[in-house]
């Protein structure tokens with residue numbers, strides 16, 4: 001059977017991986033020269049079941065509206081109107097009432113996914129600056145703490161152990177935060193962090209070397225044309241999936257939600273080792289090996305626009321300087337990426353209306369975390385077709 005996976009980001013590479021585990025040889029088609037050069041290039045690095053909370057809330061909607069009049073929001077809505085944006089936003093608001101159910105579902109998938117990554121890392125012995133040190137969340141006021149406790153109940157029901165810890169416990173876990181005061185701190189030991197770009201490239205390189213995949217550089221424009229060459233297609237094209245799905249009459253409600261990151265090179269001895277999440281600012285921070293610290297965040301609804309806007313980068317640098325004043329931020333590399341986001345935050349991993357095409361896309365803000373789960377799941381469904 002001739003199989004192609006379209007897109008060599010994290011969803012495509014993991015899908016190709018699980019297909020090869022079932023004995024299939026796979027053509028991995030990618031429009032860019034190397035794997036993981038789009039959204040899977042420089043994200044926040046977190047493999048985080050503890051970040052499963054769906055973004056659908058009136059608070060976030062309000063932040064978006066407020067951003068029309070302020071420059072300082074972590075959610076930014078470009079006022080330019082488009083049909084796809086309105087459709088997406090209406091469905092985002094509609095999903096608010098299902099937020100708890102969605103969060104529960106995402107958390108369950110994420111727990112399994114993190115375990116799958118652990119297994120892949122062990123079996124394939126690939127390097128991707130994996131840190132098995134857990135993830136710390138911190139909150140600055142009572143209102144945020146109450147919200148965190150509510151979310152914890154959902155996480156607990158889904159099977160995730162995120163525990164509240166004291167300041168002394170925090171300082172013992174992460175010495176770079178000694179002296180910092182928060183209203184509350186939570187720790188998820190089972191979560192991890194690692195470099196998504198290295199993971200994709202090193203896993204793809206291993207599969208290439210073992211002659212299990214072929215990497216084909218080309219831009220796919222019509223899935224019907226590809227179906228003349230392949231028996232089955234797996235669509236894993238991130239924010240490009242929506243357009244490609246149209247060619248087989250499938251509507252995917254995926255909007256590109258832009259985020260930014262900075263990579264601080266040579267951060268020195270005062271950089272944290274445990275991955276962090278500042279829930280108020282929606283900023284994540286992950287150590288990638290000895291020489292890099294990644295800080296990422298912001299959500300901007302501004303179409304397929306990849307410009308790196310300086311005023312969006314500044315809050316990430318300011319956060320780093322405030323949290324870790326001893327880190328040298330002279331040498332930073334800014335980046336912007338587009339999260340392929342569905343309005344209800346749930347990824348799409350199923351057979352399409354066109355029976356020979358399988359979908360694994362729309363992973364939004366948690367694509368690094370969730371891809372191993374959805375790829376394994378979609379490949380299992382395909383093999384039992």
Ligand SMILES: Cc1cc2nc3c(=O)[nH]c(=O)nc-3n(C[C@H](O)[C@H](O)[C@H](O)COP(=O)(O)OP(=O)(O)OC[C@H]3O[C@@H](n4cnc5c(N)ncnc54)[C@H](O)[C@@H]3O)c2cc1C
Nearest residue numbers: 007009011031039040044046220238240259366367368369
């Ligand atoms: C700032 C930021 C921080 C983030 N932090 C985290 C985090 O800490 N943890 C987490 O779990 N997730 C995080 N995410 C989300 C995560 O990075 C994404 O969900 C994930 O990378 C999406 O992977 P993908 O494979 O769907 O898309 P991509 O990585 O974009 O891959 C799709 C691939 O398809 C290719 N392609 C597209 N169209 C075509 C075509 N027509 N023909 C051929 N090839 C095509 C593209 O070139 C691309 O390589 C973050 C995202 C951002 C932006």
